[in-house]
Every structure is written in structure tokens, then in C-alpha cells.
Amino acid sequence: MSGAIVKERRQLINLAYRMLGSLAEAEDAVQETYARWYAMSPERRDAVESPAAWLTRVAGRICLDQLGSARVRRERYVGEWIPEPLPEPDDGTTADPADRITLDESVHMAFLVVLESMTPAERVAFILHDVFRYPFAEVADIVGRTPAACRQLASSARRRMAASRAPVAPAPRQAGLVRDFKRAWEAKDIPALIGLLDPDAVAVTDGGGRAPALLEPVVGAERIAQTWVALAGMVDEFTVTERSVNGRPGLVVEIGGAVVTVFSFEIVDDRIKHIWAVRNPDKLRPWTGA
Numbered sequence: 650m651s652g653a654i655v656k657e658r659r660q661l662i663n664l665a666y667r668m669l670g671s672l673a674e675a676e677d678a679v680q681e682t683y684a685r686w687y688a689m690s691p692e693r694r695d696a697v698e699s700p701a702a703w704l705t706r707v708a709g710r711i712c713l714d715q716l717g718s719a720r721v722r723r724e725r726y727v728g729e730w731i732p733e734p735l736p737e738p739d740d741g742t743t744a745d746p747a748d749r750i751t752l753d754e755s756v757h758m759a760f761l762v763v764l765e766s767m768t769p770a771e772r773v774a775f776i777l778h779d780v781f782r783y784p785f786a787e788v789a790d791i792v793g794r795t796p797a798a799c800r801q802l803a804s805s806a807r808r809r810m811a812a813s814r815a816p817v818a819p820a821p822r823q824a825g826l827v828r829d830f831k832r833a834w835e836a837k838d839i840p841a842l843i844g845l846l847d848p849d850a851v852a853v854t855d856g857g858g859r860a861p862a863l864l865e866p867v868v869g870a871e872r873i874a875q876t877w878v879a880l881a882g883m884v885d886e887f888t889v890t891e892r893s894v895n896g897r898p899g900l901v902v903e904i905g906g907a908v909v910t911v912f913s914f915e916i917v918d919d920r921i922k923h924i925w926a927v928r929n930p931d932k933l934r935p936w937t938g939a
Contacts, residue, residue: 654686657701659749661708666750667776668712669719670732670761672935678715682708702787709773709791716769727858729866731925732761733932734911737893752896755780758913758925761895763813767806774799775806815917823916824891824898830914830921831889831900834877842874847920852876857929860909873924901936908936 658679665675685707686694697703723730735756738749750756755776764772770792777783777791778799785796785803792799818826826845833841852873856862867873881887888903894913902910911933915923927933 654683654700654704657704658683660701661704662749663751664705664776664781665708665712666735667755667761667764667780668709668773669715670765671932672733672735672750673931674715674719675712678708678711681711705783706787706791709777710793713769713773713792716772720769727856728862728864729853729855730765730857731853731855731913731927731932732758732765733935734758734894734899734913734925734927735896736936737896752893754896756895757897758895759813759915759923760810762923762925763810767809768802770794771802771806771809774802775810778803779807815915815922818916818919820898822919823914826916826919826921827898827900827914828891831891834881835889837878837881839871839874839878842877843870845921846870846873847917847922850920850922850924852924852926854926855929855932857931859930860928862926862928908933911936 661679661682662672662675665678666672669675669678682704686700686704694700735750735752738752754760764776767775774788774792777788778785785799788799788803789796792802794802817823830842830845832838833845848870849868850870850873852863852867854862863876867876884904886904887909890901890903892899892901892911894901894911897913899914900912901908902912909928911927913923913925913927914921
């Protein structure tokens with residue numbers, strides 16, 4: 650039984666990351682789930698008909714509670730809050746295979762950002778049903794509402810997601826635009842940057858009060874280009890590397906061998922529509938290789 654229980658860890662980490670948008674918080678939620686399992690007597694554990702379902706139910710409830718408290722914490726957060734970026738699972742930066750997140754559409758940064766706009770109950774119902782395909786009867790048990798109410802929650806979340814979705818450029822084209830952005834930025838070429846950006850593009854940075862960052866989003870291609878070139882001019886030497894971020898082409902900035910920024914992009918109609926730059930070192934832990 651113990652081995653089977655441990656094997657559920659990766660599924661729980663995947664579930665909790667999508668619910669919380671933070672690998673660190675997901676790990677805490679799963680740790681608490683296992684603590685509650687092992688706090689039961691052997692007799693009570695043996696009486697559980699489906700340990701996997703029990704673990705999912707408990708993890709889901711913990712995440713639901715965390716989402717409620719996270720909203721309060723994020724109201725006090727310094728600057729903008731961006732979900733924690735993830736590297737490719739096979740690039741050597743994630744030490745424990747059980748902690749690796751399966752990269753698919755439901756972890757792309759644009760997807761996670763929309764999840765942030767949902768209520769905790771909407772988010773949990775949507776992820777459990779639409780992403781992980783749990784029946785509404787089980788979702789209801791986790792969310793603490795009727796199956797019909799959970800169906801409505803998921804439907805509302807689905808409408809939010811559909812309203813925000815835009816045509817996704819083919820992966821090679823995304824990679825090409827990100828590479829062009831990298832080259833133009835390194836060259837401090839403002840006109841080239843403007844040409845790559847949607848006129849109404851939005852750039853958001855997250856330092857969390859732990860690293861220098863812009864406290865408000867930067868809106869408009871020209872403003873973004875000028876701001877990014879100005880930022881590049883503040884650092885004597887830095888390295889920009891093309892890396893997969895949450896399953897899509899992104900950029901990683903290093904200074905003195907340390908990762909200081911991870912960039913995610915949303916590309917719409919052959920232009921960069923959104924830039925998310927995470928600088929909070931607490932969120933860059935999966936990129937350190939430690």
C-alpha cells in the first residue's frame with residue numbers, strides 16, 4: 650500500500666500546481682496531504698476503499714483553502730503576481746522526478762494567468778473536471794457543493810477561458826519570434842522590438858519585493874521596447890538563453906551564472922501580445938538546478 654500511495658505524488662503535484670500556480674505551494678499542499686494520510690491509524694488507512702481518491706479529495710480541499718488565503722496574501726504582494734514558471738522536466742533543473750509537472754496546454758502561462766481571474770471554487774471545479782476529467786460527483790465532494798453547482802462553476806470558468814483564448818501560432822513560429830525578440834533586445838534595437846510586438850502588447854514583471862521589478866504593467870509596443878532597452882542598459886553584462894518555459898518558447902536571463910529572470914510570451918497573429926517576466930527569486934527555484 651505504501652508504494653502505491655507514494656506513486657500518487659506526481660499526479661497530486663500536477664493537480665496542485667494547476668490549482669495554485671506555484672510549485673512551492675503545490676509541494677506544501679501535497680506534503681500536508683500525505684501528513685494527514687499517515688496521521689491516520691493503520692486500521693483507518695486500511696479501511697479507505699480508494700487511497701488515490703482519498704488523497705485527491707484531501708489535496709483538492711487543501712488547495713481550495715489555500716486559494717482563499719492566497720487571494721488575501723496577493724493583495725499585499727509587492728507589485729504584480731505571476732504564476733511560477735516551469736522548466737522542461739528533462740533539462741536537469743528538477744531534482745526529483747516525482748515533482749515534475751506534465752507540460753501541456755493547461756500549464757501554459759497564458760492559461761494559468763486566466764485561472765488567476767477565477768474564484769477559488771471555479772478554478773478547482775474547472776481543473777478537476779475539464780483538465781483531469783473527474784466526474785462532477787467527485788468534484789462536488791471536494792468543493793463542498795452539489796454536482797449541479799459544480800457543473801455551473803466549471804461552465805463559468807470555461808466561458809472565461811474561451812473569452813481569453815486566441816489563435817496559437819505554430820511552435821516553430823513562436824520560437825522564431827522569441828529568438829528575434831532576444832536578438833533585438835541584445836542589440837538594443839527599439840524599432841525591431843516594436844515590429845515584433847502587438848501595438849497593444851502588455852508586459853508584466855514580478856519581483857515580489859525580492860528583486861527589482863516594474864510595479865505596474867507596461868502597455869504598448871513602443872513603451873515596452875523603450876523600457877526593455879533601458880533595462881538592458883542598466884546591466885553591464887548578462888546572458889539570454891532560449892529555453893522552454895511552461896511548455897512554450899521563452900527566455901532565461903543569467904547574470905554571473907545565476908538565473909535572474911524567466912520570460913514567458915503569448916504570441917497572437919504573428920506578434921508578441923503578452924510578456925511575463927518573473928524575477929522573484931522564490932519563484933526561480935526550479936531553474937537553479939539545486
